[in-house]
Amino acid sequence: MGRKLFVLLVILMSVSLIGIILVQAFFIKNSVEIEEKQFERNVKHALSLVSKNLEDRELEDYTKKALNQIRRHDAKADTSTIREILVKTQDNERDETIIYRNTVLEESFKVPSVFFDLGVDSVSISRLFSERETKIYSNTALGSGGDLNVNPERTYREYSELPEVTKKIMEDSYRDTYKNFPIYKRVSSEEVAKLLNYQLKEDGIGIDFEFAIYDKDLATKVQSENFELNKASTYGISVYSGNDNQNDYRLYVNFPDRRKFLFSTIIKAIVLSVVFTLIIIIAYSNAIYQLIKQRKISQIKTDFINNMTHEFKTPIATINLALDAIKNPKVIEDKEKVKRYLKMIKDENKRMHAQVENVLRISKLEKNELNISKDRVKLHDLIEDAITHVELIVEDRKGYVKTHLDATKSSILANESHFTNVIVNILDNAIKYSDDEPKIDVYTENVGNNILLKIADQGNGMSKQVQRKIFEKFYREHTGNVHNVKGHGLGLAYVKRIVEDHHGHISVESEKGKGSVFTIKLPLIS
Incomplete structure (x- = not known):
């Protein structure tokens, strides 16, 4: 990508x-x-x-009390006429005169305020009534003058209260009464x-x-x-x-509790919204992480292939040159030169074989297919054996490997071959990353029921960022496309897996330009 x-x-x-x-x-x-x-x-x-x-x-209480009082027998009303309508008609067929009268009457009462607890002497209450009267006179009895003092032949009366008007009057009275109460x-x-x-x-x-x-x-x-x-x-x-x-x-x-109540009504929707958003964030973060990881793996694998190509290119070229030299008639007669070239071919072939073995070993470790049998061994013996594998290279570069084996107990349960390779890998790393002559010190000490192995060098050192990644598979400190240091980023990954398989722990302390210290902690056996 x-x-x-x-x-x-x-x-x-x-x-x-x-x-x-x-x-x-x-x-x-x-x-x-x-x-x-x-x-x-x-x-x-x-x-x-x-x-x-x-x-x-x-209002209902006021009206009820008022009506109860004016209905009492001792309640005296002042009645007055508010409006009166008089209508006179003639019925010629029956020879009658009809007189219709409609009168609106107001009854006013003075009700003692003690019934309302208002603090005044009395309360004025009014109600309206409608009085309707129809009188029918005979024209013969009335005479030509139309004298209404004669008795009518028939009289009809209706007397009723006006409830809607009374109600409105009662409401007005109620408001006036309680206005300043x-x-x-x-x-x-x-x-x-x-x-x-x-x-x-x-x-x-x-x-x-x-x-x-x-x-x-x-x-x-x-x-x-x-x-x-x-x-x-x-x-x-x-x-x-x-x-x-x-x-x-x-x-x-x-x-x-208004805010709490409002949120309680939509809390389910909010919780679901937050949960789904978190799921999306987690999925997004994981997707980004996987993309970055895949990109990183792709870059590491590309770098690994380049390094492996470089690692194989030199021995293959050396083998080809040695074979070409052996083909030379003058050389093939010289047994010493033939032996020398054959040794070079064998050494370079061995070197390529070692590279392939490292790759296969890591692959088997990843699949848990590597069968590691463990026996009782002394860590000090493994250290001495590992040093013999690198001492000629160190001497050739005019460096040294000094041991400070202060641990009084060094018996551990380990696989002799694999754990020797662990120490050799760390020593080889110290040699590779020392621009000047390699100076390496190896320490052991007992801490409780454990033994500590420290391998310190005075080489190039590494940054904090590199320290966090050096035990990852295929990782090598990025130096562009310059292969000034041989390797493919498998050594320390192999070291970490073997140490952990031995129930141990490995860590590193380093500072750029001041060297590194690798510390391995392993359990002792009695």
Whole structure:
């Protein structure tokens, strides 16, 4: 995959993920706003019904008391005529005169205020009646003068109350009566709380609330214990205002758990949204990780192939040159030269074989097919044996390998061949990455029931970033396409797998330009 295509793919995936997260956030925000608006509508609907209920109950109580009083036998009414209509018609067929009269009467009562607990002497209450009368006279009895003092032949009367008009008069009387009456005498806190609790539950709001009735922005006695007026989160409505809305009383209510209630209504949607978003983020992160890992593996394998090609190229060229030399008639007669060239061919072939064995060994380790049998061995003996494999190379480069074997116990359960290869690999690494003469010190010491093996060099060292990756398969410190150091990145991966198979632990400490220290910790056996 090209670098530009890879970067473009990562950018597109990132933009898509950010877009999904923003859409989820927008959805959650909209859901909260919708719930807030619905909550506000429900609260205002409940408050309007409570306000109407309070006024209707008071009006009904006032009307009931008033009517009970004026119906008492001792209630005396002052009756007055408000309007009277008189209509006179002639029925020629029957030779009759018909006189129709409609009178609207008002009865006014003075009711003692003790029945209303208003603090005044009396309350004026009125009601209207309609009196309808029809008189039928004989024209003969009336005579030519139309004298109405004679008795009519027939008289019809109807007397009835005007309920709608009386009701309106009663409402006006009620409002005038209670206009300046203290609110705490009109309704109690318990009544308001009960009405609010019922109506809010009817509108789907079953949470705790605080309330208060204010008179011109001043608190009254009608309120709950913990009410606080916060205009940003408090809902209010006029009460006892009637149709003219001139009253200064306002009922306020707020909800301490309002936010919690709102979120509880959409918590499932939010949780699902967050879960799905997290799944997308995890999937995206894993996809990016896999892409980067695959790209890295591809680069490492390319580097590995280049290194392996370089590693095989030199011995193959040497073998070809040796074979060409042997073919020379002058050389083939010289047994010493033939032996020398044959030894070179054998050594280079052995070197290529060792490279192939390393690759196969790692492959078997990955598949857990490498059969490693372990015996009781002394680590000090393995160290001495491993040093003999590299001492000629070290001496040739005028360096040294010094041992400081201070451990009094060195018996471990190990595979002699593989663990010797482990030490040789670390020593070989120290030699490869020393530009000057290699200077290597090998230490052992006992720590509890374990033995520590430290191999320290004074070579090139490595950065912290390289230290974290040197035990990975195929990894080599990136130096471009320069093969100044032979290898293929399998040695330390093999070392780590063998050490772990021996129930040990390997670590490295290093500083660029100051060398490295590899530490292997292994359990002792008695």
